[in-house]
Amino acid sequence: MAKQYDVLFRLLMLGDSGVGKTCMLRRFTDSEFDPSHISTIGVDFKMKTLEIDGLKVRVQIWDTAGQERYQTITKQYYRRAQGIIFVYDITNQAAFQHIAKWASDVEEYAPNQVQRILVGNKCDEELRRQVTTEQGSKLAETYEMEFFETSASTSNNIRESFTRLTELVLQAHKRDTDHLLSSLDDYLEKVALEDEGSKDTDENVQRSCAC
Ligand SMILES: Nc1nc2c(ncn2[C@@H]2O[C@H](COP(=O)(O)OP(=O)(O)OP(=O)(O)O)[C@@H](O)[C@H]2O)c(=O)[nH]1
Numbered sequence: 001m002a003k004q005y006d007v008l009f010r011l012l013m014l015g016d017s018g019v020g021k022t023c024m025l026r027r028f029t030d031s032e033f034d035p036s037h038i039s040t041i042g043v044d045f046k047m048k049t050l051e052i053d054g055l056k057v058r059v060q061i062w063d064t065a066g067q068e069r070y071q072t073i074t075k076q077y078y079r080r081a082q083g084i085i086f087v088y089d090i091t092n093q094a095a096f097q098h099i100a101k102w103a104s105d106v107e108e109y110a111p112n113q114v115q116r117i118l119v120g121n122k123c124d125e126e127l128r129r130q131v132t133t134e135q136g137s138k139l140a141e142t143y144e145m146e147f148f149e150t151s152a153s154t155s156n157n158i159r160e161s162f163t164r165l166t167e168l169v170l171q172a173h174k175r176d177t178d179h180l181l182s183s184l185d186d187y188l189e190k191v192a193l194e195d196e197g198s199k200d201t202d203e204n205v206q207r208s209c210a211c
Helices: 021-030 068-076 093-097 099-108 133-142 158-208
Strands: 008-014 043-052 056-062 083-089 117-123 146-149
Touching: 008 021, 008 099, 008 158, 021 043, 021 056, 021 068, 021 093, 021 117, 021 158, 043 068, 043 099, 056 146, 056 158, 083 093, 083 099, 083 158, 093 099, 093 133, 099 117, 117 158, 133 146
Parallel strands: 008 056, 008 083, 083 117, 117 146
Antiparallel strands: 043 056
C-alpha cells in the first residue's frame, strides 16, 4: 500500500499534571473537549496528518503524565522527540514556575536540535488568571521559544500552536537534509577528483613504460 504521508515527526507534550495536555491533544486530533480530569498514566499518543508546504506531514503526538511518579517512564521518550510543547496553566502560578524544571530536563535528555514552543493553556479562564501574558511571553523569550496562549475548551490557538511546532520541526528537518546532501556532494566531488588524479598517474605510468 502506498505511504499516506511524506514525512513523520514525533512531538512530545510536557507540563505539570492538570494543565490540560490531554484536553489540548483531544481538541486538536478529535475536535473534542471533556471537562473531566483523568490523569494520564505514563504516556499516551495520538496521530494527525497536516499539509505543510505541499507535504503530507504525519505527527505522532506523545501526551505524557505530569505526575512526578511517572517521570522515569516519560523521560525515556525525550530522546526520540523532534518537537516539544511545554504547557502550563495560566490559572496556576506553580505550574508556570515548574516550566524551568521541565526545560532543564529536556536539556539533559532530549536531542540538542529539538524544536520547542511554550503554551499557556486555559486562557478562557480570564477571571482566575495568575500568570500574565507578558510573563509567559518573557519566559518564552528567555528560552528562545515561540509562545501561545490556548484554550482546549474554546479551541483558541490549539491548531495554530501544534501546526507551528510542526512547521519548526519541518524547517529543521529540511536544514538537516540540505546539510547532509551538500556534505554528500562535497564527498562525491572529492572522490571524483581523487579518481581523476589516480587516472592521470596511471596514464603517466603507462606513458613512461612505453618509452
Ligand atoms: N477551562 C479550561 N479547562 C481546561 C482546559 N484544558 C483542560 N482543562 C481542564 O483541566 C483539567 C485537566 O486537564 P487534562 O487535560 O486532563 O490535564 P493533563 O495536563 O493531561 O494532566 P495529567 O494527565 O495528569 O498530566 C480537566 O478537568 C480539564 O477539563 C482549558 O483550556 N480551559
